[in-house]
Amino acid sequence: MDRPGLDALRERTRALCAGFPDEYWRETDRDRRYPQEFVDTLTAAGLLSVLVPTEYGGGGLGVTEASVVVEEINRSGGHSAACHAQLYTMGALLRHGSDRLKDAYLPPIARGELRLQAFSITEAAAGSDTTAIATTATRDGADYVLDGHKNWTSRIAESDLALVLARTAERAADRTRGLTLFLVDLRRVRAEQPEALEVVPVRTMFNYATNQVTYRGLRVPADHVVGEVDAGFRHVVDGWNAERVLLAAEAIGDGYWFVERAVAYASTREVFGRPIGANQGVAFPLADAYMQVRAADLMRYEAARLFDAGEPCGAEANMAKHLAAEASWAAANAALDTHGGNGFVDEYDVERKFRETRLYRVAPVGNNMVKAFVATRVLGLPRSY
Structure with missing residues (x-):
């Protein structure tokens, strides 16, 4: 995706996430504690106000850029669920909120004073x-x-x-x-x-x-x-399309994380005198998962491009979410199989990310609902509900 500043934003997000290693996310997951320190860091850096227009003090960027932020959070081993709503709720507020509401609330959101x-x-x-x-x-x-x-x-x-x-x-x-x-x-x-x-x-x-x-x-x-x-349902749809794109990006970040961790493990873990990654039974599922993640990544960018251009993107946003959810789940299973028994041990973090990424097949919309949407709204088949 060729868009000015995208690589710099990716590197900036990655650098901030490096301050919150696996141990941090393992602890917050174990205690079911809100990762307030992480969210405060992103807020102070302006990464949670990238969608707020510059005239209100925000980044003035698009869903494309916001999707890179959440992708990198998940790719680093973190969990964007702690803060992603402030990004996808902007779709409804920015497009349909009154000037009075935007004047009153967007500047303090951009300054990090309101969440x-x-x-x-x-x-x-x-x-x-x-x-x-x-x-x-x-x-x-x-x-x-x-x-x-x-x-x-x-x-x-x-x-x-x-x-x-x-x-x-x-x-x-x-x-x-x-x-x-x-x-x-x-x-x-x-x-x-x-x-x-x-x-x-x-x-x-x-x-x-x-x-x-x-x-x-x-x-x-x-x-x-x-x-x-x-007319609120129609207004919420704008938020939903942004939400689907962003959660697709999160799942893609998870997918890359699983593949990268599994490849590193398979390259160093030796059994029967050679790295387990030399076995096609280990290598092929990882290759399949990686290809699925890459394909879903392309649909994510297409959906984000349409959203940012103000064009209809319901089909693309839904398909991106579906493809990304399936890809991340394939990568999760491949990573767990690669790690064997160690995949169930919390210090390897695979079991935590395995639980987290399972959400995307169910929320924000179940994958069967996406299939029904594509069947009826894209292919023109009779409605099933």
Whole structure:
């Protein structure tokens, strides 16, 4: 990908990540501790505000550059889940937020004074059918009042702001209508109406800082609507496309990490008098995985290019996410097989990254849902749901 400054950004990110070695990530994973020191370092370096336009003090870069940042975090052995939301939430806020909202919040985000890390959408009953969410937002004077429950809202405890999707009208023939996106200032909520927000941490198989969240009469000023009332689903899609591109880049970073670690191990580990990498049973799965990662990498860049150009990119973003998830999983299994029993030992870090990279086949959208999207929206086949 030939884009001015991309290599320099890659090297800059890599240099910062070098200050957080395997031991750091191993410890935070074991304790399920939020990697605050790492996130603070990226924030101070301006890497979490690369998408904020320069007129607001940000980097003024695109999703292409943001994807390189998260790729390098994962390729270094880290885990971008600690901070990736501040990058992909920008798609909805930048394209649909009012000038007032952008003027009020983007400069302090760019300065590292505010964190926008929470995207509150998913509900247990709705699952992948976002148009079926039941959390409501009812107009009451100058405010909207939010009531409902979200079962996957990550990093809300570490965030100052949250994007929340809620229902403002009954579900109709056009299922995408009737949902509205809100920018919630969590500082104000915690200070003025703490009883309106209940956060219950959820322990997962890897360190993800996710929560169940209940909104009970939470008041949000009407001028904190992002975009148009009842059109929030369409606004969220911009965030989703960015999210798919960025998580594809994370999976690609994982894929490279697995291949590089496995190649190093296979080149030095000797059994029966020779390096195990000389055996085709070890070498071929690694070669296959590497080729899959490289192919997914190309689709990631194509999806990012389209997004940055303001062109439709739903198909490419979804395909990039699918291909990258499958590639990283192939690389993970090849790396685990290469390490044998040592792959299950935490000091080699393969088992940790193995757990982390498994997410991408499920989230932010399951790979079967991607196949359904491509089948119907790209190939024109009849809808299955």
